[in-house]
Amino acid sequence: MKNASLIFRSLIILLILTNCSNDDDIGDPTIITEESLIYLHDNNTKRWQITSYYSSYKDLELNIEFTDCVSDDIYTFYVNDTNSDTEFGSEVCYNNFPNEASSASYNYNSEFQELYLNFSRGGYSSQDAYYEFFIAKCIFLTEEKMIFTHGGEDNSGVGLVFEKVN
16 A cells, blocks of 8 residues: 555646746746846847838838848947947948937836837938837747837837847
8 A cells, every 4th residue: 555655646746747847937028027138248248130020010021122221230238328339231221311320228117027128220410310119019039039019009110020130
């Protein structure tokens, strides 16, 4: 009887141990906790590039021209500064302007566990300028990828997909 009880207890412990997983340690990439902000800046600095620029994220309407011109730019995010630095690549987004500018800064709302990106991109000359500016909500954040969308709960507006630069 002692052997049967010992075997039964061993089986229960074995079942408990094999049903445990590391999924709880990873977290849901659609819930942005304060702890998950480490994915954004790697607790120091982290470099990202936009790999997809959607005119409508909901409809997956990829803006090929804009994706091509921003995909060689690098955005560096910092742990102690919500503003990023932009290193421009060789592709130009605004051919009518000799200069380009870009800005990306983030804000985290801990009460609602929401991360927002203030994003602007434009071209300028001494006589004229053109800028696009929008605020987008982070809907996905992992160590390798982050997705921000603009356009309300249905994500019908612009979508930016960033991937980590190695």
